[in-house]
Amino acid sequence: MLSILARGLWTRCPCCGDLRSAKELDRSWKVCPKCGYHFRLTAPERLQYTLDEGSFREYDQGLTGEVPLAAPEYQEKLQAARQATALPEAVLTGEGTILGHRVAVAALDIRFIMASMGTVVGEKIVRAIENACAKRLPLVIFSASGGARLQEGVLSLLQMAKTSAALIAFHRAGLLYISVLTDPTTGGVSASFAFLGDIILAEPGALIGFAGPRVIEQTIRQKLPEGFQRAEFLCRHGFIDQVVPRPRLKSTLAQILALHREV
Amino acid sequence: MVNLDFERPIIELETKISELRTFAREKALDLQNEIARLEKRLQELTADIYQNLTPWQKVLVARHPGRPNVLAYIRHLFTDFLELRGDRLYGDDPALIGGLARFNGRPVTVLGNLKGKDTRENLERNFGMAHPEGYRKARRLMLQAGKFKRPVITLIDTPGAYCGVGAEERGQAVAIARSIQTMLGLRTPVVAVITGEGGSGGALALGAGDRLLIQEHAVFSVISPEAYATILWNDPARCPEAAQSMKITAADLAELGIVDEVIPEPPGGAHRDPALAARYVKEALARHLDELAGLPEEELLRRRLAKFRKIDNAYLRELNTN
Numbered sequence: 277m278l279s280i281l282a283r284g285l286w287t288r289c290p291c292c293g294d295l296r297s298a299k300e301l302d303r304s305w306k307v308c309p310k311c312g313y314h315f316r317l318t319a320p321e322r323l324q325y326t327l328d329e330g331s332f333r334e335y336d337q338g339l340t341g342e343v344p345l346a347a348p349e350y351q352e353k354l355q356a357a358r359q360a361t362a363l364p365e366a367v368l369t370g371e372g373t374i375l376g377h378r379v380a381v382a383a384l385d386i387r388f389i390m391a392s393m394g395t396v397v398g399e400k401i402v403r404a405i406e407n408a409c410a411k412r413l414p415l416v417i418f419s420a421s422g423g424a425r426l427q428e429g430v431l432s433l434l435q436m437a438k439t440s441a442a443l444i445a446f447h448r449a450g451l452l453y454i455s456v457l458t459d460p461t462t463g464g465v466s467a468s469f470a471f472l473g474d475i476i477l478a479e480p481g482a483l484i485g486f487a488g489p490r491v492i493e494q495t496i497r498q499k500l501p502e503g504f505q506r507a508e509f510l511c512r513h514g515f516i517d518q519v520v521p522r523p524r525l526k527s528t529l530a531q532i533l534a535l536h537r538e539v
Numbered sequence: 540m541v542n543l544d545f546e547r548p549i550i551e552l553e554t555k556i557s558e559l560r561t562f563a564r565e566k567a568l569d570l571q572n573e574i575a576r577l578e579k580r581l582q583e584l585t586a587d588i589y590q591n592l593t594p595w596q597k598v599l600v601a602r603h604p605g606r607p608n609v610l611a612y613i614r615h616l617f618t619d620f621l622e623l624r625g626d627r628l629y630g631d632d633p634a635l636i637g638g639l640a641r642f643n644g645r646p647v648t649v650l651g652n653l654k655g656k657d658t659r660e661n662l663e664r665n666f667g668m669a670h671p672e673g674y675r676k677a678r679r680l681m682l683q684a685g686k687f688k689r690p691v692i693t694l695i696d697t698p699g700a701y702c703g704v705g706a707e708e709r710g711q712a713v714a715i716a717r718s719i720q721t722m723l724g725l726r727t728p729v730v731a732v733i734t735g736e737g738g739s740g741g742a743l744a745l746g747a748g749d750r751l752l753i754q755e756h757a758v759f760s761v762i763s764p765e766a767y768a769t770i771l772w773n774d775p776a777r778c779p780e781a782a783q784s785m786k787i788t789a790a791d792l793a794e795l796g797i798v799d800e801v802i803p804e805p806p807g808g809a810h811r812d813p814a815l816a817a818r819y820v821k822e823a824l825a826r827h828l829d830e831l832a833g834l835p836e837e838e839l840l841r842r843r844l845a846k847f848r849k850i851d852n853a854y855l856r857e858l859n860t861n
């Protein structure tokens with residue numbers, strides 16, 4: 277059994293414990309058929325599930341700069357993340373179509389140092405926003421992040437301002453930005469571009485917040501209630517427009533895009 | 540007053556001088572020369588210690604309980620301060636204060652994180668850690684400043700935004716995001732000064748203006764050195780090393796091009812002479828506001844957005860060679 281799990285043919289649902297074959301999960305958009313648990317997607321999977329087949333053109337593929345700060349183990353960490361994910365950094369950006377609607381798109385990949393935002397992630401997001409602005413495309417960002425890329429120190433913090441500043445010109449141009457919050461979206465990403473969309477959607481069960489639950493539990497010295505900081509909780513408190521199950525996400529995006537189509 | 544370890548030689552010498560004075564007075568002795576010699580020594584010692592603070596020692600100075608808090612700076616920098624409270628949505632946050640005031644006679648909007656001077660005040664002010672209503676109040680007052688074309692001056696001194704149940708329920712992330720974006724989009728000059736701890740997104744919420752100034756011994760960081768050491772190294776005791784690695788001191792930030800000016804502090808830190816510290820801040824603020832005052836709105840906005848667009852470019856120069 278273990279060897280089958282290890283070979284990635286079968287995956288155990290962390291929610292209901294059922295075993296699912298990779299093929300079955302892929303057919304169900306990586307949503308558990310029994311309990312509805314949404315498995316986390318990699319950035320390539322996200323683009324595959326969202327964009328029309330063959331429509332993706334990547335932006336800034338070679339953007340892999342390294343901030344020469346003093347944290348010595350950071351370079352090793354970056355190398356390990358690159359090897360594990362076959363991605364140069366924690367975000368993929370580009371453009372493509374969603375049921376025929378052309379969009380600029382970004383997807384963060386949680387496998388890459390928790391999709392934390394450093395200078396390269398910030399820069400790629402900003403360039404995607406600028407490209408969308410120049411081509412008058414709607415923008416769709418799938419956020420997922422543990423927060424700031426601490427290893428890059430204060431420069432990572434400033435990405436919050438850099439990305440927010442880029443969105444000012446974008447919004448002034450009257451363009452549409454749909455922000456999709458996926459599991460988990462916290463810290464500097466949630467407190468910047470992720471929450472600055474015209475329309476904010478979230479996937480069921482996604483953890484969304486400023487502080488992570490562990491930090492809060494340490495601060496208040498209590499267990500947090502079930503469902504705290506989950507997408508449904510945020511929707512109830514008025515912070516997102518809709519919780520959209522993954523199988524309906526593409527059609528929902530297309531519907532919103534159609535409603536904003538420039539004539 | 541709490542004393543920091545590395546300040547002990549200064550305190551000891553201060554005590555010695557004071558004792559000598561008392562002794563001279565009581566015994567009617569002339570010890571002027573001896574006292575003058577010690578005072579000169581004290582000056583040299585203070586300058587020497589404070590010019591060579593490690594990043595971690597700077598953190599301790601920035602958090603020093605005797606360091607003037609934002610209310611003290613407001614008293615020194617402005618006249619006619621009138622506090623304006625509430626976010627009009629939920630409540631008023633005592634950890635982040637705002638209001639109207641005159642700066643060199645001109646009306647301005649003032650915002651600042653407020654730490655208490657003692658435990659009782661700190662409990663009331665939540666140690667300067669704001670809830671969403673604090674950032675929403677800040678945003679409300681920024682927009683108001685925009686309407687009335689008043690410059691905005693912010694004074695930053697916070698460990699960070701509060702992490703708690705209510706803060707999450709009431710939208711801490713979106714409150715910070717919108718405060719930052721509103722500040723970036725204002726059509727009136729915005730100058731921010733880090734006067735103590737510039738902690739994380741909670742500090743940046745008041746820091747995204749035309750100019751970011753920092754006092755000599757203040758710090759600005761993505762997370763506290765303790766949290767950095769815990770998260771990355773699982774060892775909170777390594778916080779001095781974390782402070783070093785994170786580039787959080789005024790000098791480091793100036794070198795990175797993240798702050799526009801380092802404002803000097805009196806020898807031995809702002810807590811040794813708050814009035815003089817405030818005078819230096821006032822002089823710098825006046826200069827930056829003057830420079831910004833002449834710019835047309837669109838140009839002001841263009842420059843502010845451009846500043847953040849290229850804020851890390853010096854570090855990104857390797858990007859395209861890959």
Ligand SMILES: [Zn+2]
Nearest residue numbers: 289292308311
């Ligand atoms: Zn399941």
